[in-house]
Amino acid sequence: MSAKDNLEEKLEGLGQAIGSDRSLIQTVMTRINARTPAGFSRIERRFTMSRLMKLAAAAAIIIVALLGVRFLDKSLSTTYAFDQTVEAVKNVRFMHVVQRDETGQIEDERWIEIGPDGFQVRYRQDNPPNRLIVEDGQTVSVYYKDKNSVILYDPKDQQYQWIGNLRVALNELAGQASMVIEKNVDYWGRKAHHVRWLTLNVDCYIDPETKLPIAMAGYQISYEDPPEGIFDIVIPEGVVVVDKRPGAPPVEEPEWMKIKDNNAKIAQQNFDEARMMSAAGEYEKAAELFKNVVEIQPGSNWAWFWLGKAHYELGEYDSAIYEFSKVIEMLTKSFKVVPHYCHLARGLAYAAKGMKDMARRDFETGLPVMIDALRNIKSATSFDYADDPLYKDLPEDKRPTAEQSLAMMINRLRLITGQNFGYDPGKAVVENEQAIAAWEDWFKSSGRIQFTPDAELVHIPMAPSQQ
Amino acid sequence: MVQADSELVNAVLDGNKDAFAILVKRYERPVRAVALAVVGDHHLATDVSQDAFVKAYEALAGLRKPGAFGPWLMKITRRCALNFVRRDPKEAQLEPAAAGILESPDGQLDEDKQALLAAVVRLPEAERQVVMLRYFAGHSVKDVAGIVGRSVGTVTKQLSRAHKRLRNILERSEK
16 A cells, blocks of 8 residues: 555544534534524625725615614514415425435435324335334334334324424414524525524424425425325335234234333333422432433433433533533434523533533523523423423423513523513513513623623512412 | 535625535534644534634625635634633633543544644645545545635645645654
8 A cells, every 4th residue: 555545544534533513513503693693794795895895885884874774783583474384384285304414315204194184194204224114094114124023003002203293383383473584595506584493493494485394403395296105004025013003913022122112111210200309309319310211212312401400400510511412412413403491501510610611602502592582482491391390291271371481581591691681570561571672682782691690580470370 | 516615605695604504514524623633622622613613604704715715714713722722721621521521422532643633734724725625524636626716636736745745744753
């Protein structure tokens, strides 16, 4: 081998060792969007042209400023009437959803047929090379190619979906105007509206003509009719079939499935107990149980998150940072979702360690959604859930009210910004409206992070149903 | 056909943020490499990389030659990395401990790789850029030429000169 070849090999090896961070793009773009949601205006662009153009642009900026038009602010106010997308999706019968890896290979491909009521009728999910799921309307078949086994379920017992029943989920967003949007961007050669679905922290791109989403959470979506037979369940010859549908004759499950089922059961028990321990302030016990869960199910993002919270409460900040980082990596990598609540939690752990810059970066990532939540309280749900592991067990009337969620968000903001603005749950709506407007103005004009552990916090009001 | 850096920079300045995402993807490893050469730790290099890209975006309107995006970004990265180490000595002392816990799957660079990285970072600007795009980001010579807006012949010569220079630097450091 020549010296040059050897050097090239070493350089390539170095490139591999330098590694990459698959969540980098998402993180960088989130931070950029947080600072400059509107992107570059054409006025900024012209600064790169020439001295004359610079002067002209500067003059234009002065005129614009005099006219009181704000092109360059950090406004979150641009909105998209999501109802038109909700309406458009009502006419969709078939969806084709694809996610690719960095090399362009398909990681996940799904075909979905939606019925007139908005619920999934038939479904196919192919995760090469090992798993193929097909629901033909009556039966769900899961083919584990590496195990040479097919498991058949009744859809009532086991159903696979993509972002739930999409149309039903979208319906819940009807009427919500507080969407961060950048209109008419170029999405891989197609014009699209870039919308942030704040309630779920998911980015999507909407076709301006059809109003249909063409990309969501890292998946590309199209609406063509599927190939013939795509929803047919075909059981290859020689595979082990385990029929779990009601009424099917009992069969001996393969050993791997027994272990899998048993582990899932243990994980669920540990998870439920750990959440209760955590809510009761028994953090050591909770941490132990959450650890068991992530050992069995390393993809359980909430177990990782609450394990981090338990360690944070125990003052074990390094462990907490590690666990929160796992959640952030997991969600940004696999689902292209930025868990803002987790950035807040990790920022607090960094702050507790005195690592101000790291804390600031995390707080800055969470801040736009936290500010948005002051008017769109649904954006606060994931923060509330993160703070209360028993949230989902609570009946609707026991969950935090909008007023309580707002007060809790105000407290989180006070903690990381050092700002106050006089919000008081006991005050009149008009006075608090001024406080919320003040928060928004502060975010647009400064948005400076100032971790303030001794910030004055507001009282969380009790709702009558919770007394 | 790859888009040249200059085209992407202009697209970003015309309001297309997705074009910046392409630049981030393109320069992720070169930026990490420069950051790593200064901070010596994967986890910190990740944070520096994020900062560098965000700063580059914010300063993009001031970039006079869009085609010079790569070398310009490397300078920003180096500045960010140096600032990161200098800014808060107390924090810098604390971070390696955290980095131990937050270790990346790639671990730390071994001594040989550190030496090679240090040599790459010391290459002249234009050569460093093509080396990083070719070997760290894995682009073909043709694509590197398209990205930097030079001919394939020029890039080939720059790579050849860089190889020679790297061998010299490494030989000197071994003596």
